[in-house]
Amino acid sequence: MDLLLKISIVIFAGIVGGRVANRFKLPNVSGYIIAGLLIGPSFLNIIASGEAANFGIISEIALAAIAFSIGSEFLLKDMKETGKDIMIITLAEVFGAVTLVFLVCFFIFRQPFEFSIVVASMSAATAPAGILMVIRELKARGPLVNTILPVVAIDDAIGIMVFSVALSIAKLTAGVGTFSWIELIWAPLSEILGSLLLGAVLGFLLSLLANKAKGQSELLCAVLAFILVGAGLSNQLGFSSLLTCMVMGAMVVNLLHNANRIFNLLDDFTPPFNLLFFTFAGAGLDIAVFGKVGLLGLGYILARATGKILGATAGARLTKAEPQVTKYLGMSLLTQGGISIGLSMVVARELPQYSESIITIILFSVLIYEIVGPILAKIAIIRAGEKNGAMKSIPQTEDN
Numbered sequence: 001m002d003l004l005l006k007i008s009i010v011i012f013a014g015i016v017g018g019r020v021a022n023r024f025k026l027p028n029v030s031g032y033i034i035a036g037l038l039i040g041p042s043f044l045n046i047i048a049s050g051e052a053a054n055f056g057i058i059s060e061i062a063l064a065a066i067a068f069s070i071g072s073e074f075l076l077k078d079m080k081e082t083g084k085d086i087m088i089i090t091l092a093e094v095f096g097a098v099t100l101v102f103l104v105c106f107f108i109f110r111q112p113f114e115f116s117i118v119v120a121s122m123s124a125a126t127a128p129a130g131i132l133m134v135i136r137e138l139k140a141r142g143p144l145v146n147t148i149l150p151v152v153a154i155d156d157a158i159g160i161m162v163f164s165v166a167l168s169i170a171k172l173t174a175g176v177g178t179f180s181w182i183e184l185i186w187a188p189l190s191e192i193l194g195s196l197l198l199g200a201v202l203g204f205l206l207s208l209l210a211n212k213a214k215g216q217s218e219l220l221c222a223v224l225a226f227i228l229v230g231a232g233l234s235n236q237l238g239f240s241s242l243l244t245c246m247v248m249g250a251m252v253v254n255l256l257h258n259a260n261r262i263f264n265l266l267d268d269f270t271p272p273f274n275l276l277f278f279t280f281a282g283a284g285l286d287i288a289v290f291g292k293v294g295l296l297g298l299g300y301i302l303a304r305a306t307g308k309i310l311g312a313t314a315g316a317r318l319t320k321a322e323p324q325v326t327k328y329l330g331m332s333l334l335t336q337g338g339i340s341i342g343l344s345m346v347v348a349r350e351l352p353q354y355s356e357s358i359i360t361i362i363l364f365s366v367l368i369y370e371i372v373g374p375i376l377a378k379i380a381i382i383r384a385g386e387k388n389g390a391m392k393s394i395p396q397t398e399d400n
Contacts, residue, residue, distance in 0.1 A: 071249020
């Protein structure tokens with residue numbers, strides 16, 4: 001089948017999936033993923049097994065744009081007031097997930113140390129795309145939403161760093177690599193610092209150029225070009241494209257007087273990419289993994305969810321956060337997607353002896369969390385009473 005015809009089918013499937021999801025009061029993103037699952041290899045096989053990976057460029061553009069939008073939440077005047085609390089909450093939920101998943105895999109399921117520490121480190125990151133889509137769909141704003149977005153942004157950066165350290169330790173104990181302690185620390189630190197520096201430089205340059213852009217069309221082209229440059233250079237240099245684009249967005253929102261016009265312009269462009277990203281993500285999933293993961297996969301799912309909920313709750317109580325944050329933050333942070341899949345590909349290259357088991361568990365986890373996670377986030381935001389709030393810095397385009 002022609003490539004363009006397949007893309008059109010994916011778009012129509014996503015539209016229908018989103019509408020059906022709305023009829024059942026589910027988030028649009030859940031409808032996109034389920035629609036993708038139906039046209040994928042598990043059912044209609046319009047998108048054959050492995051074929052979704054051929055459209056990876058769409059996923060990269062969507063994730064980079066989403067990361068850039070999340071960066072708009074890092075307004076310095078707000079971070080000065082809540083930055084310390086956000087960091088404490090983030091560290092608590094990351095620690096809760098990683099620790100509990102490791103204990104369950106290593107002590108209960110008797111998995112090798114290398115397997116346990118790597119798969120535990122991959123439980124830290126939260127997929128920002130699904131959560132951001134739900135927030136836009138609900139036009140939500142309030143203490144819970146204001147906590148969710150920076151926590152998600154920071155825990156992705158921390159998750160990447162934790163994974164890098166865990167992978168280095170696993171390679172050491174498995175005898176795959178020989179690293180000094182300095183290299184063990186410097187490898188993940190250089191990735192984080194490089195991403196921060198690159199994002200800051202590009203964000204500064206974009207802020208200068210934005211003031212000189214002639215009209216909205218030229219400004220939109222410039223913003224898209226910078227996002228692609230950020231993602232492309234990060235991939236080339238071995239940095240985190242998500243972290244780079246987040247920092248770029250943070251620089252823009254802090255340096256430009258009217259930064260909202262940039263994020264609003266970008267939001268006019270990205271909905272088709274978001275739909276394609278989530279629908280292709282669903283098409284890339286295969287329900288056959290259910291038969292392979294067994295109790296270990298279920299144990300990972302439950303341990304990650306419990307760890308994040310307990311950790312987020314403990315962190316919120318420690319910082320004396322608002323009651324709705326303490327009660328509902330944990331269940332809002334369960335989505336897992338592109339970052340974890342990307343990390344599993346790194347495992348396939350660096351620790352091939354464990355790659356099949358880890359990739360199977362991660363794919364199973366993504367299948368569950370990318371459908372259930374946004375639903376739980378929507379329930380949490382509605383119960384927290386933050387639906388239809390006047391959002392301040394995140395563009396609002398998703399129609400209910």
